[in-house]
Amino acid sequence: MLFGLLCLTFAISHIVPGDPARLAAGPDANETMVRTLRTKYGLDQPLPVQFGRYLRGVLSGDLGESLRSHHAVLDDLVRYFPNTFELVTLSLGLAVLLGIPLGMLSAVRKDTWVDHLARVVAVSGVALPAFWLGLMLQLLIALHLGVLPLGGRLPLTAAPPAPVTHLLFVDALLRGEWGTFVTALRHALLPVVTLCFPALASIMRVNRAEMIETLTQDYIQSARAQGFSGFRIVTRYALRNAMIPTLTMIGLRYGWMLGGTVLVETVFDWPGIGLYAVNAAVSSDFQPIMGVTLLIGLNFMLANLLVDLAYGWLDPRIRRPGPR
Amino acid sequence: MTTRALPLRPLAGWLEGRRGATRQLWRYARIFGRSASSITGLVLVLAFLALAAIGPWIVPYPEDARGAVHLDRKLGAPSAAHWFGTDEVGNDVFTRVVLGARVSLQIGLIITVVAAAIGVPLGVLAGYAGGALGEVIMRGTDVFLSVPALVLALAVVGALGPGIVNAMLALSLVWWPGYVRLVHGKTLALKEETFVEAAHAVGTGRLRIVFVHILPNCVSPLVVKASMDMGTAILAAAGLGFIGLGAQPPYPEWGAMISIGRNYLPTWWWYSAFPGLGIYLTVLGFNLLGDGLRDVLDPKSRG
Numbered sequence: 001m002l003f004g005l006l007c008l009t010f011a012i013s014h015i016v017p018g019d020p021a022r023l024a025a026g027p028d029a030n031e032t033m034v035r036t037l038r039t040k041y042g043l044d045q046p047l048p049v050q051f052g053r054y055l056r057g058v059l060s061g062d063l064g065e066s067l068r069s070h071h072a073v074l075d076d077l078v079r080y081f082p083n084t085f086e087l088v089t090l091s092l093g094l095a096v097l098l099g100i101p102l103g104m105l106s107a108v109r110k111d112t113w114v115d116h117l118a119r120v121v122a123v124s125g126v127a128l129p130a131f132w133l134g135l136m137l138q139l140l141i142a143l144h145l146g147v148l149p150l151g152g153r154l155p156l157t158a159a160p161p162a163p164v165t166h167l168l169f170v171d172a173l174l175r176g177e178w179g180t181f182v183t184a185l186r187h188a189l190l191p192v193v194t195l196c197f198p199a200l201a202s203i204m205r206v207n208r209a210e211m212i213e214t215l216t217q218d219y220i221q222s223a224r225a226q227g228f229s230g231f232r233i234v235t236r237y238a239l240r241n242a243m244i245p246t247l248t249m250i251g252l253r254y255g256w257m258l259g260g261t262v263l264v265e266t267v268f269d270w271p272g273i274g275l276y277a278v279n280a281a282v283s284s285d286f287q288p289i290m291g292v293t294l295l296i297g298l299n300f301m302l303a304n305l306l307v308d309l310a311y312g313w314l315d316p317r318i319r320r321p322g323p324r
Numbered sequence: 325m326t327t328r329a330l331p332l333r334p335l336a337g338w339l340e341g342r343r344g345a346t347r348q349l350w351r352y353a354r355i356f357g358r359s360a361s362s363i364t365g366l367v368l369v370l371a372f373l374a375l376a377a378i379g380p381w382i383v384p385y386p387e388d389a390r391g392a393v394h395l396d397r398k399l400g401a402p403s404a405a406h407w408f409g410t411d412e413v414g415n416d417v418f419t420r421v422v423l424g425a426r427v428s429l430q431i432g433l434i435i436t437v438v439a440a441a442i443g444v445p446l447g448v449l450a451g452y453a454g455g456a457l458g459e460v461i462m463r464g465t466d467v468f469l470s471v472p473a474l475v476l477a478l479a480v481v482g483a484l485g486p487g488i489v490n491a492m493l494a495l496s497l498v499w500w501p502g503y504v505r506l507v508h509g510k511t512l513a514l515k516e517e518t519f520v521e522a523a524h525a526v527g528t529g530r531l532r533i534v535f536v537h538i539l540p541n542c543v544s545p546l547v548v549k550a551s552m553d554m555g556t557a558i559l560a561a562a563g564l565g566f567i568g569l570g571a572q573p574p575y576p577e578w579g580a581m582i583s584i585g586r587n588y589l590p591t592w593w594w595y596s597a598f599p600g601l602g603i604y605l606t607v608l609g610f611n612l613l614g615d616g617l618r619d620v621l622d623p624k625s626r627g
Contacts, residue, residue, distance in 0.1 A: 001463075001467065001470060004463060004464065004466070004467035004470075005467055005470060005471070007467075008467055008468070008471075009479070012476075012479050012480055012483050013483060119361075123361070123608060123611060123612060123615075124608065126607075126611060127555065127559075127604055127607040127608035128604050128607075129559055129562055129563065129579075129582075129600060129603045129604065129607075130563075131563060131566045131579075131582065132582055132596070132600030132603065132604070135582065135586055135596055135600070136597065136600070139589055139593055139597075143589065143590040144590065255472050256472055258472055258475065259472025259473065259474035259475045260474070262474055262475060262563075262567065263474075263563050263566065263567065266566070266567050267586075277475070277478060277482075278478070278567045278568075280482065281479075281481060281482035281486075281569055282486070282567070282568055282569065284482065284483075284485060285482075286479070286482050286483050289478065289479045289482040290479065292479075293471055293476065296471060296472065296475050297470045297471040300471065301470055
């Protein structure tokens, strides 16, 4: 898989019309400078040789450098990724925390106003353009009401805590800087809500459908007949079985969120890899974009692995290889 | 009598067959009509298609579509003359939002059709031929699916350079794997069906099996997926437009309009609010319609 992903990023960086060496050299470069760059980056070699070079580079942690800033892409990714990671983790956490109970509630109170309201939220969540939702939240809450800041992670004047993990929230806690933590939280609220909304909607939707299905099963009926309380049945017996498809959706949505950060980070000026990729793409600086693509692909694969492991934990039948 | 009745018999049979089909259609329509959300979806999509079809003839200021300049009436608030207000060069936002429907329809159609045109043949090939070729196709599909579509499209547009054509090209290139997955799964299941085995046993050619027995049975889930994808593709293209890599202003594309309107927040809020509403209602319509179609055509795959 990883090898396939590397082939893909390599292929994309070679469909560029025109000459990457000339692009790198800038508009004022003369022929000799372009030729020097071409030799330096190995662009005069045959494709398989270039691919080998690329593979060796990636494996030894060399993702090339940005044409604009001349920073190594790997250093930039190390700097920006923690911000994206915090944004995505908080959003996914919020989506799961709200989506699963709401889905359950909607299933138990099927066809009442609670259910109808939940379904309206669910269909809207998937159809609302995240960037537009973000802008409208900024407009209403940050600009009109003035209760929350507009964007960024901290005010420009605030000094971030000395880095330990490079995760702003964790660092602020570790250093005991409560003020910074609260400020950071206020800055994070709007982007987290914006990014979480579509995921919340689809998690709720899948969980509702599965719960409705599960609640009609015989074993639930028999649990009811034995006099278990409704709450215990729903939370312990039904939820566990309804969780498997829900987990698949959570895994899928994690990937979607990594893509969505591109838009949400642009709106809220959040210094993560999404904004980094957009800035690079706008100025045709493609080494950083390839780095981000690779990193996001890698993350998505890891998330799917975690989901597979969680299946085994939820459903003991999956743990053993069944008879074939 | 008998000689006269003879030529009529095929016609009667044809009518009988039609009646069956009509009855089936009515049954579908009843299931569809029972759900308020399906009807809402249908209405929204029809309204969108109508705007796309007759937009240029009903808008109040057709010359504003491609960036006419009337600086005397720039950034006006919504009023009777300009329902959605005007933008920074005095163009009527209502006109541009309505004409944006046509642009979005083109974008959605092209991406969906190209994606299906690449994905469906590959899916059938992988499912029906199987073997090493099938394995290669499916592994390739997995690689494409391992990166979120928007990020991959960003990478492709980053390489090709911004613009509406490149954005559509990029999104089409990353959209097909979903179709491969769908058709591959469906083909594998159909291959085991008795009617396909029977066709095989009586010596029907492989191509004929694919075109007569397998593909027609894939149509329902494909229609459902295509309807959903129209919405998501429009959303993704608007996203690219918003970050400045898709349609370039003054082209009346919703995402690009929001992108510029963003600089005029909060005072001139109408500039970015209304194009966003256009995207939301369109995508909502296609999603609800897709849901409704799934309930009718493909009830087993609900999820």
